[in-house]
Amino acid sequence: MKWSLFLSILYDIHQFNEYFIQTYDATGALELFGVQKMTVALRILQYSVPVDAVDKYIRIGETIAIVALNFFTKMIVAIYEGRALSTTYTINNHAYTMGYYLTDGIYPRWAMIVKTISQPQGLKRQLFARMHEACQKDVERSLEVLQVHFNIVRVLTRGWSDKDLYYIMKMCIIFHNMIIEDVRNIPENECSATLLQTDTTNTLCQMSCDPNQEYEEFMLNC
Structure with missing residues (x-):
């Protein structure tokens, strides 16, 4: 710094x-x-x-x-601290105004949690799983960067x-x-x-x- x-x-x-x-x-x-x-x-x-x-x-x-x-x-x-931008998107003709978390299969089935598809069948599902996992990797890398600069995030x-x-x-x-x-x-x-x-x-x-x-x-x- x-x-x-x-x-x-x-x-x-x-x-x-x-x-x-x-x-x-x-x-x-x-x-x-x-x-x-x-x-x-x-x-x-x-x-x-x-x-x-x-x-x-x-x-x-x-x-x-x-x-x-x-x-x-x-x-x-x-x-x-800033304020998060307003979120508006549509899935299956249903409008959403709140954000969500990208997770894997170990998390519960809550409305704000979007899981990946473990064995996607079809081009649409395969594209969703690929994009989901790519974004999830970005979040994981961000946490790794924080752990490098702030060791308190890494330890117990x-x-x-x-x-x-x-x-x-x-x-x-x-x-x-x-x-x-x-x-x-x-x-x-x-x-x-x-x-x-x-x-x-x-x-x-x-x-x-x-x-x-x-x-x-x-x-x-x-």
């Missing part, structure tokens, strides 16, 4: 939620800043490291790491609730698309990164106006 995309996301999160903005605690000491919280969330997602293993590297305790991950995934979904996730997994999976899909767009040199990321570097509207505490220097100092002191 480019540094400009990292700053762009951090800037957008700052506008949406104050959790990632550095503040003072009850004793007057500075709390953790957004770079630390976002870094720990990305390390857990990309490398699937245990939450208690990031304390030494990022200097964040286990409880705060879990909270930062939950906030991060929910913020990404809330800020960047017994420690996470269904709600957490919902946001984690959506966040991984959105984040993957954002990285692809950034590789294609989408200019909006550079704009948001510039805004974050020059933003001085935070009145909760006195923050560094140069996130690059702040990040370098943080990495050097780890």
Whole structure:
């Protein structure tokens, strides 16, 4: 991930939620800043490291790491999630307005599930089975790509609730698309990164106006 995309996301999160903005605690000491919280969330997602293993590297305790991950995934979904296009199609003279899932024969016979034909007879059925299996392969390849970039999708996730997994999976899909767009040199990321570097509207505490220097100092002191 480019540094400009990292700053762009951090800037957008700052506008949406104050959790990632550095503040003072009850004793007057500075709390953790957004770079630390976002870094720990990305390390857990990309490398699937245990939450208690990031304390030494990022200097964040286990409880705060879990909270930062939950906030991060929910913020990404809330800020960047788009809406699916309306779906309208006709099968056997019957109009449908909802999408469906392509599966194989092991799934139940539900209305939103379309299975392939195991032993197609005739040209029409053979064409349907071939196109169905081709589209299903594309979906499987997409999941493999996510597993490469986000190891948390690959490993066992017994420690996470269904709600957490919902946001984690959506966040991984959105984040993957954002990285692809950034590789294609989408200019909006550079704009948001510039805004974050020059933003001085935070009145909760006195923050560094140069996130690059702040990040370098943080990495050097780890």
